[in-house]
Amino acid sequence: MSTDFTFVVEKKCPVCGRAARVVKVKSRLVAVQVDNDYCCHYRDFNPYLYHIWVCEHCSFAADEKVFLTPLPPARQELVADALLAKHVHFGFSEERNVPDGIASLKLAIYCAELLRAPIARRAGLMMRLAWIYRINGDKELEREFLEKTLKLYERSLETERYPIESLTDNMVMYLIGALCADLGDNKKAVIYLSKLVGSKNAPAGNDKISRDARRLWQEVREREQESLQDTEQHKPEPRAQSSRKTAASAKKKNGFGRWFS
């Protein structure tokens, strides 16, 4: 039961100003796996389904931090009108299933677009959407949304000034590397991760990113080498000397911590 892991509080909606019930996740969750892109898997519970708070009156959707930040009146009006015109209604429920979690994140992405939130923030929401698909075992949609996340982070890195909230450009470079690796673009992954490896540029306090980047950089390079060897072995040469199996194993994602909740 998800209610073993959640509790309900009332918060003032920054758009309509009314008291809305929202669900918070209890902090004591047991992580069983952390992926390269910092997606955390927990036993018997998926907190990403609850990442977004949705106002039960006007359907404004955002993560806790954004929800608790007051909006200027012009913005309130803009969002309220847009949600009204779309006839969005998202009823309150303490328990969320996968479709609820997906709908809440899509609604939050829409609201972030309305508010012209930083691209990096939209990328973070998109990545959580991909994680819900991942945890649900829906590989095709996971991939589709990881690709969208990657494009947003790349655009953010080119056009936005960091830090953005708690996110630094080094973190985004690492994430781009991890996403490329996950999507099978090892060459591009190495290019981004190389920028963080051997990092005299990496500022103090970013040690974890450098360590994670180094580990993933090594893993991706090994993967590249394996696939090169496999290509060599499968060349139609007159005498292939062994029948070694390819086993280009889908490598287990390493366990890392994460920097943002």
Ligand SMILES: [Zn+2]
């Ligand atoms: Zn509201």
